[in-house]
Amino acid sequence: xxxxxxxxxxxxYVLNALPEDERTGFExxxxxxxxxxxEVAELREAANKLGTAVATDPPPPLKxxxxxxxxxxxxxxxxxKPDAPTTEPGLAPAPVRRRFNRRSFFSLAAAGxxxxxxxxxxxxxxxxxxxxxxxxxxxxxxxxEPDAQTARGNLKTGGQATIVMxxxxxxxxxxxxxxxxxxxxxTYQLWLMDKSRDLHSVGLATTDESKLIQGGIIxxxxxxxTVENKPGASEPTLTxxxxxxxx
Amino acid sequence: MSEETALPWPRVVDPSxxxxxxxxARVARGDADAFxxxxxxxxxxxxxxxxxxxxxxxxxxxxTQEVMVEVWRTATRYDADRGSLTSxxxxxxxxxAIDRVRSEQSSTDREQAVAAASSITEYDEVAEAVTTNLxxxxxxxxxxxxxxxxxxxxxxxxxxxxxxxxxxxxxDAKLATIKARMRDGLIRLRxxxxxxxx
Numbered sequence: 001x002x003x004x005x006x007x008x009x010x011x012x013y014v015l016n017a018l019p020e021d022e023r024t025g026f027e028x029x030x031x032x033x034x035x036x037x038x039e040v041a042e043l044r045e046a047a048n049k050l051g052t053a054v055a056t057d058p059p060p061p062l063k064x065x066x067x068x069x070x071x072x073x074x075x076x077x078x079x080x081k082p083d084a085p086t087t088e089p090g091l092a093p094a095p096v097r098r099r100f101n102r103r104s105f106f107s108l109a110a111a112g113x114x115x116x117x118x119x120x121x122x123x124x125x126x127x128x129x130x131x132x133x134x135x136x137x138x139x140x141x142x143x144x145e146p147d148a149q150t151a152r153g154n155l156k157t158g159g160q161a162t163i164v165m166x167x168x169x170x171x172x173x174x175x176x177x178x179x180x181x182x183x184x185x186x187t188y189q190l191w192l193m194d195k196s197r198d199l200h201s202v203g204l205a206t207t208d209e210s211k212l213i214q215g216g217i218i219x220x221x222x223x224x225x226t227v228e229n230k231p232g233a234s235e236p237t238l239t240x241x242x243x244x245x246x247x
Numbered sequence: 248m249s250e251e252t253a254l255p256w257p258r259v260v261d262p263s264x265x266x267x268x269x270x271x272a273r274v275a276r277g278d279a280d281a282f283x284x285x286x287x288x289x290x291x292x293x294x295x296x297x298x299x300x301x302x303x304x305x306x307x308x309x310x311t312q313e314v315m316v317e318v319w320r321t322a323t324r325y326d327a328d329r330g331s332l333t334s335x336x337x338x339x340x341x342x343x344a345i346d347r348v349r350s351e352q353s354s355t356d357r358e359q360a361v362a363a364a365s366s367i368t369e370y371d372e373v374a375e376a377v378t379t380n381l382x383x384x385x386x387x388x389x390x391x392x393x394x395x396x397x398x399x400x401x402x403x404x405x406x407x408x409x410x411x412x413x414x415x416x417x418x419d420a421k422l423a424t425i426k427a428r429m430r431d432g433l434i435r436l437r438x439x440x441x442x443x444x445x
Contacts, residue, residue: 005423007430008423008426008427008430009426009430010430010433011401011426011427011428011429011430011431011432011433012404012410012411012425012426012429012430014433015401015404015405015411015429015433016341016342016345016404016405016408017404017409017410017411017414017429018410018411019410019412041329041330042437042442042443043430043433043434043437044330044334044338045330045331045334045437045442045443046433046434046436046437046440046442047341047401047405047433047436048333048334048337048338048341049382049385049386049436049440049442050386050390050401050402050405050406050436051292051295051296051337051340051341051405052292052333052337052382052383052386053382053383053386053387054295054296054298054299054406055291055292055294055295055296056291056294056295056298057290057291057294058290058291058293058294058308058311059304059308062290062294062308062311062312063283063286063287063290065312066286066290066311066312066315066316067279067282067283067286069312069316070279070282070315070316070319070320071279073316073319073320074320075275075277075319075320075321075322075323076320076321076323076324077323078275078323078324079323079324
């Protein structure tokens with residue numbers, strides 16, 4: 001995509017009118033494009049005036065329900081500003097930054113792994129708030145497990161996949177990065193391979209995302225990624241399969 | 248008429264509470280009273296927007312609740328340097344509403360059944376009335392300064408919850424044209440409203 005074309009996406013992005021894959025791609029671009037971020041912030045203020053213009057009182061009982069719910073909801077801890085990043089010997093920052101996408105990079109910092117040059121990464125604080133925030137926390141928690149292992153590889157069909165797993169917790173997170181966009185009738189599908197080399201489906205995936213897998217991790221030896229017809233397959237199409245060994 | 252009563256959210260916030268930003272700082276420190284005040288300020292905008300996108304009152308209430316609880320949960324992450332509080336909260340509200348539109352497009356029937364069974368619908372007619380005020384007038388005026396294609400592209404996406412492809416289909420225009428009209432429409436709106444991204 002050419003630069004002016006990417007730039008034109010600020011409008012649809014702010015209006016939440018981009019499909020998931022294009023949104024992810026644009027957010028990756030936003031991280032490196034200061035003028036885009038500034039424009040997004042301004043256009044967002046303008047768009048949200050449209051929201052203010054249709055203010056309507058909610059039904060009064062809603063307030064009591066919200067107040068009751070917050071009384072039992074723990075708040076997230078504040079983000080500690082990364083003003084003193086320390087570099088640990090033995091952990092090369094550059095490859096970490098390249099291999100992990102922007103979201104997971106952030107999580108690494110959150111997990112206490114020191115990464116140099118933390119400044120300059122633009123994190124969309126709005127996205128951070130909900131699902132991404134949760135993903136980051138899940139990833140940070142998983143990385144903090146004493147038995148956490150990671151494996152990564154380049155996919156045959158393009159892009160990279162990284163798996164972080166903790167057999168003790170029976171949990172894994174798969175991070176996908178730079179996977180090529182698929183035709184509308186195709187989907188990526190993730191599999192875990194057991195010792196007898198059988199692949200077990202653990203769900204579908206889009207181009208750039210992280211997926212939490214709960215359960216079924218113990219005894220698995222590899223991550224598989226295939227391209228399948230929607231809505232996914234019960235048997236993997238092996239011609240498209242990339243297998244990333246975990247050990 | 249004083250300026251305060253002209254707002255569509257006329258419940259008076261304790262004057263000692265200070266600005267919404269001050270309230271937010273208290274909310275971030277776990278102050279539930281401050282949150283109750285913030286709710287009074289923000290819930291009409293959140294509900295109004297979600298309602299405009301989703302239409303279904305029961306569903307709109309549910310999503311409003313999710314958003315307001317999320318505001319509480321993530322209050323510590325709000326950074327005033329990166330945008331106004333209203334914009335931060337409405338961005339969350341809009342995204343949640345859109346997520347709901349996209350994920351539930353196929354289950355409209357079920358939702359309609361839920362809505363029909365809900366007592367909330369009785370409240371509906373009352374809630375429909377939006378008080379006119381200066382800000383609303385200004386937005387209306389600025390929207391009317393857009394070209395028709397800009398205005399339709401922006402409002403079909405923002406209020407209608409349509410993706411740019413769907414908007415292009417509805418307006419029978421090229422994808423690139425719609426993307427560009429969304430952007431230049433918002434730019435014109437920004438300039439007319441005189442807003443900044445901070």
